[in-house]
Amino acid sequence: MSAQSQKNLQQYVLRLADNALIIGQRLSEWCGHAPALEEDIATANTALDLIGQARNWFAYASELDTDGRSEDQLALLRDERDYLNVLLVEQPNGDYGNTLMRQFIFDIWHFYLLEGLTRSADATISAIAEKSIKEVNYHVSRSSDLIIRLGNGTEESHGKLQEALNNLWRYSGELTLSDALDDEMLALGIGADLSGVERKFQAAITRGFHEASLVAPKIGYMQRGGKTGVHSESMGRLLAEMQVMQRSHPNLTW
């Protein structure tokens, strides 16, 4: 593999790693504060799955790293502009309805993305995708179920979910928007076909919203930038918190 293609492959893997890590980090903020004990447990479970998946992706990204950085150095010591997650996952939790809506949109997309990656020509990627998709399948059924129940619950719960959807939908476009790196990885048989992911994502999410009695708002312009490291303002604070130990005590064992 040429140095450039190895770097590109690593960038692609880091996108996957960062998505799982950052949404896992956000979910873990709920620990001890969820609306019911069962939700505390379930949210921690999802966060654990996703951070576990992130670790697998980071381990591979570390193998591909020409500077020999470890899993933790990659996960916890890059500058903000080098994080490549989509904007959706870094959005602040808001209320529990907002968190669930963010999760629902993410889970459905994540599932179809991983489904594509199980067919990757890169054996490590397909193996990690294969392993992850079982967990994500469960995430989808959990978040769909809750969205449908809350959408058809009280007027208040319906209102909260609709508001969350209005707030978050503008981050959905980036999920399936291909750029040069996606195209290159697709051409090599490594990456997922995002146009195929988009078709399935749209069909499933439209069905979900319909069942939940929710309507996706019309968005004039979908937000984008996370995949190339241009994030929302809240990302800096998320990283400041997540990185504080590694930044203030570098090069130690914990």
Place this chain on the structure above:
Amino acid sequence: MYAQMVKATGKGVKTREQMDENERHFQDRIDNDIKIEAKDWMPEGYRKTLKRQISQHAHSEIVGQLPEGNWITRAPTLERKTILLAKVQDEAGHGLYLYCAAETLGISRDEMTEQLLSGKAKYSSIFNYPTLTWADMGAIGWLVDGAAIMNQVPLQYCSYGPYARAMVRICKEESFHQRQGFDIMNVLAKGSEAQKAMAQDALNRWWWPALMMFGPSDADSVHSAQSFAWNIKQNSNDELRQKFVDQTVPQAEFLGLNVPDSDLKWNDKKNGYDFGAINWDEFFAVIAGDGPCNKERLGARQKAWNDGAWFREALIVNAEKRAACKQAAE
């Protein structure tokens, strides 16, 4: 302990002669190590005391999520993050088992939650102390889970079946937690000067509150005598505290850390350590609500409960709608 100063109701232990037939039969079962189950007859005092003890234990697990939850987002490595997250999740699970065990005695989880949030029910004093550094995650696992195990292990054999069975599941996980906490301390103690100092500072701050967890001396208490007779308490507070000190001091030595007690020394005669006086004024202040974090801990639980009201209500309403639809379709 996770259930501190639970006062058994009743005016001292009855003699066999003072017992009526039900009470005698009940006491015989306990004395013969036959578990009491939810549907069995039991004295009101037993029921009331257990409700208090188990719910207080459950509340401690729930509030106990908060001091450690405080560091999940800041854990120094991804592996430590997942271990800590899983640990705090375990504690929520412990709360759930224990609420279920208490429910078998005829009190709902919502009622117990109301009692916690109104300040009527207590939880362990230890969770009202702040977690200031990463080393506190080590100290809590090592000392706090370690102290909890001391009285939870015998509770696996207590007389009330649902409580005993909950304890069996919980104890397995608690000993994991203790080992993980010790491992955090061990890495720090072998680490840089700054890490060692962090570990020592955490031990300094957590040692005495950990000893207070066992509660004041209760050897002569009427309440304890009743709890002993009912086999819902097996050791006096002082016995457990001594056991904890004897077990923990050598571990601190292994780590190369100093236990912050100048009176601590080995006593050959009692085959255990002598240790300094505990500041019970501090303990009673914390129990009364004046610890460093009582307001924050209870405030966080109240906020979670109040902010989540719409969510819980919506799920109930939705379940009713579904049931109605199903009925209409039949």
